[in-house]
Amino acid sequence: MDPAGLTVKPWPFDTGSTEAWGRKRGHSEADLWGWEPVVYSNSLSLSPTLPFSVSQCSRVLGGYPIWWSLALGQQYSTLGSQPILCSSIPGLVPKQLRFCRNYIEIMPSVAEGVKLGIQECQHQFRGRRWNCTTIKNNLAIFGPVLDKATRESAFVHAIASAGVAYAVTRSCAEGTSTMCGCDSHHKGPPGEGWKWGGCSEDAEFGVLVSREFADARENRPDARSAMNRHNNEAGRMTILENMHLRCKCHGLSGSCEVKTCWWAQPDFRMLGDYLKDKYDSASEMVVEKHRESRGWVETLRAKYAFFKHPTERDLVYYEGSPNFCEPNPETGSFGTRDRVCNVSSHGIEGCDLLCCGRGHNTRTEKRKEKCHCVFHWCCYVSCQECTRIYDVHTCK
Template sequence: RRKKPLFVTFSEPETLPSQPRLNLTNKNFNAKNIDMRLTQLAPSVLVCIAFMSAAMQALWNDDDGSDSYLKDSRWWSLHRLAYRDRDWNVREAQYHFSRRQWSQFSPKKCSFDPELIRAALQGVNMALRECERQMATERWNCSRIAANYQYGQPNIFGRLLWRGIPETAFTLAIISAGVTASIAAECKRSLTCCPCHLTQVDNSGAPQNAITRPGCDHNIKFAKGFAKRLLDKTEKGRDVRYISLLHNYNTGRRAVAKTMKKRCLCHGTSGSCTYRTCWKEVASFQKIGQLLKMQYTKAVKVMQGSPVKIFKTIRPSLGDSGRRRRRRILNLVKVEEHSNRLTRPRRSDLVYYENVSSDFFCERQTYWSVLGTRQRICDAHGGNCSHICCGRPYRTEYYKHVDEKCNCRFIWCCEVKCEVCITDKHRKVCS
């Protein structure tokens, strides 16, 4: 039930001249159903309240307006902290998370584990490197900027993530996949909050507790749930942008689950495989990135099926327990040019809702955080220079490559000596 708005009134002595009634409403307070109506305020009080409001908005922004879209992704900029050799204070990273995100690490939810936070940051770092590898032959090469919260650039990709284009869909999906894969792999270390799932032996005739395998499974169920709470639950909205965001996040998590591979360990005397224990583990992230890149090339344009509903309930289906259950899906439909049929995108599809010109990434656009393709290195033998350079000419640059270990040879006894080789190489650069 909605709470009644709280009215707070401040009054000054009668000697002050009466001032008109003011209604200073902060967006953050609107989200909490608090309406502050202030009357007859002294200027110093107004300045103090404005300063406190700005500070709260900068640190814990939970606004549901369009300006707050993906502001909760500012913690991505902490990905470099994940590989610090020395111990780092978890509280240093607190204000890069929103309140709802930080609540996922609270002790009540058994998630306040520095290693769990570190694993999430490692997942972002892994996703960024794979994004650069997969998009190296595209006009947008997953370039990042320095996050600047003051000027409306709350994440490492800037305002580009505000656009509903295929590149944004791929970025959101691979970030979600990176967090999921990293958390799932971290579960094999038997974290307190991540239960260890030991798969039963493959041979039904073997005793169930005969072998205790070191480590444990990659707990994909826990990882998907954690990534969903950390990414999905912190965004708010009811438009096609928000629904597409949830869909692409889910596509990234599904890619991790789909590419999981089975590994088995044989047991028996004299090397015989009398019975074996099997478990599933996360595949290499390069394989996950290749799957998402393939989905990127086949991205589906969508629109919102209903201007009000976010989810749509479809007919009952038979669940794992044999009971009939209703399933909710995101309310999106495909946009097809030569068809009037309304079909839903598959859960494995990457979706977008906005078209941009083919030369959108060719020139530098500071507002959209696009660096352009000038001075980009391309591969002339692969035939992508004309594509990356947007039809502009490209030049050949010569440089010297230093190989510190070449012509290595073994010297008796127990020593390896190498030479330092300098070779001349060339590369193609867009003008």
């Protein structure tokens, strides 16, 4: 577990395999992305404040969202007081760099939002073959697993963009930023038995920040940018569509004589559950090319439009996912060997599916736990310590 609270692993493959990332589609990187890629080398001198080593990421496409590495950097919590750190954030395009310098006090919330999104991704995929593990000491924190336009990439973009919007909105409501605050535009007349009070969270401002920052590099006329923009927006819309009234009662002995209410964001776990459902039902697309005045432009069309036409709330993808059963440096798969599985489940977290038919090992594990707890008046609880034996099943 990384100090940032994320599950990280060392990259187990020869770093030379990342050299081929930019050659997969047969185009030069400058033609493909619209500008020269960001190139990192082992000899590049980076700011000592960076929490990463680029020795395992010798060459990364300019289109890869390297700025997600904000989630792993402890020092970015001080961005608000040290604007010079903007230039040390890897992978920012000029528009993002200007945003960072102009709105520096929001950047800690942007970093917190990416971290929030990745943590939720790891929770939602904890029992699946790909479990959203980030790679230690790598600027491309997911490795090549997001290089393809798969369902997994769609989910990560959606949850990360939602996380940025969510964290910025929460920060504004808490008063930690001077450039934003409570929402006063959507109150309207109060309902029967309650009145407006507290601080309504301005989710539209958070969504605007996420859109301006996260979508800044998705301006290329290719299918991948179109996919990323769509999934980013789908993630942000889950917040706007699930805003709700939160109320607090006032009065003697909880009589609720007066009730004050305000607009609040949903719990982020609920957003994660919602987007995970969208991942399971994501719409497969096909790439179409059109010639316009500015050149060739790629767009996406639903592969099975007669069956299901995706809405702006759905996640979209156009490349199939690997099975993630075996370690593979090209796909970024760590495989599932030694993963804990559920022997009694027939779902994806069960030993049959998670272990890809290889079988599983079983070992016993002793755990010390509190037991025989007794409440004493008044007011404390005393417990004994018991040792219990559990069977732990891991994939072969």
